[in-house]
Amino acid sequence: xxxxxxxxIRSNFKIMNVNQYLDSxxxxxxxxxxxxxxxxxxVVKKAIEEAIQEKFKLIxxxxxxVTMAKEMIVKANSALLVGTVIDFPEGKSSLEIKIKEANEAxxxxxxxxDFVCNYEAFKNGNTELVxxxxxxxxxxxxxxxxxxxxxxxxxxxxEREIIQLxxxxxxxxxxxxxxxxxxxxxxxSSTGFYKTENDLPNGATIPAVIIMxxxxxxxxxKAAGGVRSYEDAVEMIRLGVKRIGTSAAKVISDGGNTxxxx
Numbered sequence: 157x158x159x160x161x162x163x164x165i166r167s168n169f170k171i172m173n174v175n176q177y178l179d180s181x182x183x184x185x186x187x188x189x190x191x192x193x194x195x196x197x198x199v200v201k202k203a204i205e206e207a208i209q210e211k212f213k214l215i216x217x218x219x220x221x222v223t224m225a226k227e228m229i230v231k232a233n234s235a236l237l238v239g240t241v242i243d244f245p246e247g248k249s250s251l252e253i254k255i256k257e258a259n260e261a262x263x264x265x266x267x268x269x270d271f272v273c274n275y276e277a278f279k280n281g282n283t284e285l286v287x288x289x290x291x292x293x294x295x296x297x298x299x300x301x302x303x304x305x306x307x308x309x310x311x312x313x314x315e316r317e318i319i320q321l322x323x324x325x326x327x328x329x330x331x332x333x334x335x336x337x338x339x340x341x342x343x344x345s346s347t348g349f350y351k352t353e354n355d356l357p358n359g360a361t362i363p364a365v366i367i368m369x370x371x372x373x374x375x376x377x378k379a380a381g382g383v384r385s386y387e388d389a390v391e392m393i394r395l396g397v398k399r400i401g402t403s404a405a406k407v408i409s410d411g412g413n414t415x416x417x418x
Contacts, residue, residue, distance in 0.1 A: 178408065219261050273309070389402075
């Protein structure tokens, strides 16, 4: 009877299909992965194939792999979306460079543009620069029917800064775009590449995500990094997160646990 009870709990808990919330992610360069360029390309291809097979929402990859991914998806007649990162991972480049990278990603067929917000400029008080890049970057994305996400790097911010930066992005979008555009703009927690001291979390945490949800609304929130199990994913979704970025999408989907940082 006890065994049946726990099986029933497990069955009920697995009712939620998390796959359509998962942005399966591989953002390591060859040197970061300790691989040759050819070997790294093989890893990316396998990640794309897995995302197609598992029917994840999106595959998140570096800009140089977008064209290959689109070709594979079309050949497989899949609905998988392709996302890529802009000014990754530090977000310190000029607006001109962000625009150039965004336009190239659009030309190559990317569906989602995940911009790294210049969070260091924000922390230093240069909010006008950040407002301008959010405005222009969002305009470029929405004009081309793309989903735009702004990575704020929560591990680099304190609670007050998370509130302020989430609110800044929300206010720029609400002030300059139509209500029907809001669903296509996200505030995203993390790059997964930020180096923290004392092994502190460098991705999404429950407290940070709650703050983002409260202050980014009516924009959506993407939790990237820190989601390491099916249970974590379900908890994030129940909080109100619309996308989850992870390099262990299949492990999470299968109900397992991962030690991956991103």
